[in-house]
Amino acid sequence: xxxxxxxxxxxxxxxxxxxxxxxxxxxxxxxxxxxxxxxxxxxxxxxxxxxxxxxxxxxxxxxxxxxxxxxxxxxxxxxxxxxxxxxxxxxxxxxxxxxxxxxxxxxxxxxxxxxxxxxxxxxxxxxxxxxxxxxxxxxxxxxxxxxxxxxxxxxxxxxxxxxxxxxxxxxxxxxxxxxxxxxxxxxxxxx
Amino acid sequence: xxxxxxxxxxxxxxxxxxxxxxxxxxxxxxxxxxxxxxxxxxxxxxxxxxxxxxxxxxxxxxxxxxxxxxxxxxxxxxxxxxxxxxxxxxxxxxxxxxxxxxxxxxxxxxxxxxxxxxxxxxxxxxxxxxxxxxxxxxxxxxxxxxxxxxxxxxxxxxxxxxxxxxxxxxxxxxxxxxxxxxxxxxxxxxxxxxxxxxxxxxxxxxxxxxxxxxxxxxxxxxxxxxxx
Numbered sequence: 001x002x003x004x005x006x007x008x009x010x011x012x013x014x015x016x017x018x019x020x021x022x023x024x025x026x027x028x029x030x031x032x033x034x035x036x037x038x039x040x041x042x043x044x045x046x047x048x049x050x051x052x053x054x055x056x057x058x059x060x061x062x063x064x065x066x067x068x069x070x071x072x073x074x075x076x077x078x079x080x081x082x083x084x085x086x087x088x089x090x091x092x093x094x095x096x097x098x099x100x101x102x103x104x105x106x107x108x109x110x111x112x113x114x115x116x117x118x119x120x121x122x123x124x125x126x127x128x129x130x131x132x133x134x135x136x137x138x139x140x141x142x143x144x145x146x147x148x149x150x151x152x153x154x155x156x157x158x159x160x161x162x163x164x165x166x167x168x169x170x171x172x173x174x175x176x177x178x179x180x181x182x183x184x185x186x187x188x189x190x191x
Numbered sequence: 192x193x194x195x196x197x198x199x200x201x202x203x204x205x206x207x208x209x210x211x212x213x214x215x216x217x218x219x220x221x222x223x224x225x226x227x228x229x230x231x232x233x234x235x236x237x238x239x240x241x242x243x244x245x246x247x248x249x250x251x252x253x254x255x256x257x258x259x260x261x262x263x264x265x266x267x268x269x270x271x272x273x274x275x276x277x278x279x280x281x282x283x284x285x286x287x288x289x290x291x292x293x294x295x296x297x298x299x300x301x302x303x304x305x306x307x308x309x310x311x312x313x314x315x316x317x318x319x320x321x322x323x324x325x326x327x328x329x330x331x332x333x334x335x336x337x338x339x340x341x342x343x344x345x346x347x348x349x350x351x352x353x354x355x356x357x358x359x360x361x362x363x364x365x366x367x368x369x370x371x372x373x374x375x376x377x378x379x380x381x382x383x384x385x386x387x388x389x390x391x392x393x394x395x396x397x398x399x400x401x402x403x404x405x406x407x408x409x410x411x412x413x414x415x416x417x418x419x
Contacts, residue, residue: 002236005228007228008224008228010226011224014222015224016217016221018209019212019220020209020212020213023210023211023216024209024211025259026209027210028210033213036210037213037216040212040216040220041220041223042295044220044224045200045223045224045227046223046295048227050229050337050338050343052338052341052342052343069298073295073298073300076300087294093354108374109399113206114419115208117206117207117208119206120202120203120206120207121206121207124207124254126213135203139199139200139203139204140198140203140204140207140326142210150313153310153313153314167196167199167308170199170203171194171199174335
């Protein structure tokens, strides 16, 4: 019994520090709090079962790979539903970012920041999952290409090409959404 | 014209949401893991956590029991370098049942062995033979990682009508081929064999004859002495 409790403790020490990253990835992939919650819990249980297989490997990519698989399992099983969620959410995000006249009381700057955040979130959300995940892992989690390759279960070259494709799509959609707003563009560049 | 990768990255890091896990998720995971551990660790009901402080003697007694058990286990394990296939059969059956219960049959769901085999690359330190037996009535349904015999093993999932077959494959301790051995456990049929440096355990609720047929087909299709 004391042996197994040790195992539990070791697992928690190795896996729980990566909960933020696990959640961020699952939440971005599934775009829903409840689904992400289920997927992350399921992934941690899976990870616990295979924990002994983790020897001399970095826990972070190992764990995130399992989280990713749990998310894709869900997406595969609920493909139609997922498409619908995607569609609705896209519309919602666009609807939110649509109003262009800031409220009188709101400092224009803050408003711009919020709109900017929503715009970028919506652009990432609109990417297909394999592109969305490389952006999240590379830009938000700042992970190494090798680790991303392990997580996604693809060769390094595929990670690089997905990343560049994802960036191209993001540029495209960020440009498209604001035709004629040259001021916004210039500011991004100066950021 | 358009912004550089760096500028785009900065923009994303500055403005995109980094979602934070809900409070209490870590605690819930801890609970779930403990529950899983309790189920996995003891076929008998897990002893309730000792709440009252019964003092040093009980602690010592438990320690003594644990030490004796560990010593005994060590003796058994050292005396028999090959794990008793009884324990292995137990593990195979338990993994099979769990794979059906947890709705977690496959990490890679595909009937294409060209998709399933590469999936294992980088996840295992060996490359399991993967063949599709759809033409013979056992279509490949996918693969996942599982844990047996103290190591991570490949689990391949086949179907036969409504029946699921879990095939566990991992490197054999020696290169000796071993003819199929049939056994039964908790109503499941098991067959294990060794071939080409790999050992294989197939488990299913199929009847014994059909499972043997499955094993024979697999052995025939994976027998490529030149390939390894």
